[in-house]
Amino acid sequence: MYYDYFAGGAGDEVTLRANEASLARLALVPRILRGSARRELGVTLLGTRASMPVLVAPTAFHRIAAPDGERATVRAVAAADTIMIVSMASTVAVEDIAAEAPGAKLWFQLYIQPDRGFTEAIIRRAEAAGCTALVITVDSPALGRRERDDRNDFHELPDGMRCENLRIGDAPGDVRQITMSPEISWDHIAWLREITDLPIVLKGVLHREDARLAAEAGVAGLLVSNHGGRQLDTVPATIDVLPEIVDAAGGLPVLMDGGIRRGTDVLKALALGASAVALGRPVVWGLAAEGEQGVKGVLERIRDEVDHALVQCGCASVRDLDRSFVRCHP
């Protein structure tokens, strides 16, 4: 049941499969004879330095995967010196995640709740915990139809686990439910810009017109995402829309997630204009297999693969990549 929750997607899982399949269809075209002994993998995103262009995407309910849950994840992410986007649906409170690894680089993912006062209170908690950006998930006006969860009747967390960022009191049951609201609009983004100084990233952008509107709305960045194929099934693979979103975004930093499994996938996304990518399920698999060590293993393996793919492509830095490094297989 829990494996299905983490692994699964919406509907027939067409988009879930497409994310990896579209990346696999692209070929890398390396350059030669550009001698350089060392590679620079680091990137600066919205003022936060990450040691590599690979972030940890927000994923819910880590305590289902490992007893320590998000505490183990954040220790591993801090050791890797990259950014963890803490899910609003984490099973450890954002304050406790921050306290577990002082200095960890945290961004906070938010589902805007219909109750603006409650939404604002959550943002204040994220700010006070030291999160340096807000990632607003905008692909969820309703929860995706996840048929694996329906078949397994998985609709509640196990006893003793809650979405701790929605707690409103000390009793075990004093926790609100997350509402995915169809009423969220651009007005809410304007309101968020009024109430917080944190840079805002919109997560779940797939349409180029929305990229243009987002730039107009004054957000700081975009995350091209289809929620790992878990929201509307049959939407495009993220890598397939990335270039047109980059072109429409008016110079905003554009991140991407969905199907990134190898260093070569990271290079393809960067070559097509992403400033960085984020990993969802691979982090959960590392956590479930070996807790903190498992997440460290996933992050160090992908760092090594990015470095190896860069040297093979004749690049000294992730900034050397451009669209000429990628072709679609005939």
Ligand SMILES: Cc1cc2nc3c(=O)[nH]c(=O)nc-3n(C[C@H](O)[C@H](O)[C@H](O)COP(=O)(O)O)c2cc1C
């Ligand atoms: C188990 C699971 C839980 C997720 N929880 C959240 C969440 O709480 N908030 C959110 O914005 N996205 C959530 N996502 C989507 C991820 O942030 C990300 O977009 C996706 O996993 C990337 O695809 P990948 O798993 O192929 O790497 C979740 C994804 C998975 C697999």
Ligand SMILES: CCCCCCC(=O)C(=O)O
């Ligand atoms: C109604 C609670 C949903 C939790 C959100 C987790 C999530 O985004 C996911 O993809 O699962």
